[in-house]
Amino acid sequence: MPPAAFSTIPTLETQRLTLRAFSLEDIPVYRREFEKESVQRYLGGVLILKDDTKDAQNWLRNINDRLLKQKLVFTWLITQRSNVSESVGRIDIGGFTNKKVAEVSYYIWEKYWGNGFAAEALKRVVDFGFNDLKLERIQAVLDVRNTASEKVLVKAGFEKEGLLRKYPLGKGVSDVFMFATVR
Numbered sequence: 001m002p003p004a005a006f007s008t009i010p011t012l013e014t015q016r017l018t019l020r021a022f023s024l025e026d027i028p029v030y031r032r033e034f035e036k037e038s039v040q041r042y043l044g045g046v047l048i049l050k051d052d053t054k055d056a057q058n059w060l061r062n063i064n065d066r067l068l069k070q071k072l073v074f075t076w077l078i079t080q081r082s083n084v085s086e087s088v089g090r091i092d093i094g095g096f097t098n099k100k101v102a103e104v105s106y107y108i109w110e111k112y113w114g115n116g117f118a119a120e121a122l123k124r125v126v127d128f129g130f131n132d133l134k135l136e137r138i139q140a141v142l143d144v145r146n147t148a149s150e151k152v153l154v155k156a157g158f159e160k161e162g163l164l165r166k167y168p169l170g171k172g173v174s175d176v177f178m179f180a181t182v183r
């Protein structure tokens with residue numbers, strides 16, 4: 001992975017979307033949408049921000065600076081190009097192993113489901129992973145019940161590699177499918 005890639009969160013564009021770094025103004029809507037049961041259902045429990053500016057600032061420092069400089073993860077807010085101040089979701093690529101393998105995760109706010117936003121954002125992040133980070137493999141792990149996410153992965157060119165039972169997911173364990181796409 002070229003080290004220079006980790007200097008900042010790059011803004012990525014697709015036909016309809018702009019993927020950009022989070023800012024403090026994005027946090028209230030992000031908190032409200034991300035913590036909804038509909039979004040959390042198959043995640044096994046992931047970090048939800050407290051309603052606290054300090055907590056939010058700390059998280060922003062982590063995702064926009066510390067974790068990036070440590071080459072651990074890129075986290076983007078997904079917005080529509082027509083209105084980059086309003087979020088429709090979030091996407092991450094991280095968990096880099098041997099500088100060659102990484103894992104993606106993505107979340108679309110419920111009111112925007114079914115527009116193909118997840119697949120469109122994911123394809124762009126995969127392109128970033130292969131072309132800018134020079135990865136060999138990009139994988140995703142999802143709860144076997146998460147059929148919407150499975151469709152997203154297939155649309156973005158991932159293949160199902162198998163079932164992993166009682167695999168770590170969020171704060172717990174779940175039966176999951178491993179999906180991947182390779183260079």
Ligand SMILES: CC(C)(COP(=O)(O)OP(=O)(O)OC[C@H]1O[C@@H](n2cnc3c(N)ncnc32)[C@H](O)[C@@H]1OP(=O)(O)O)[C@@H](O)C(=O)NCCC(=O)NCCS
Nearest residue numbers: 039106107108113114115116117118119142147148149151
């Ligand atoms: C999974 C998720 C990202 C999909 O986002 P999206 O922008 O609606 O995805 P897309 O529009 O690209 O396509 C999803 C597909 O699932 C279908 N779908 C949408 N909601 C569904 C649901 N509740 N149950 C089953 N299928 C569903 C859509 O019709 C679409 O299928 P199609 O391509 O045959 O039309 C979104 O549902 C979400 O954020 N879920 C909660 C977080 C999550 O589970 N993230 C994935 C972690 S691995």
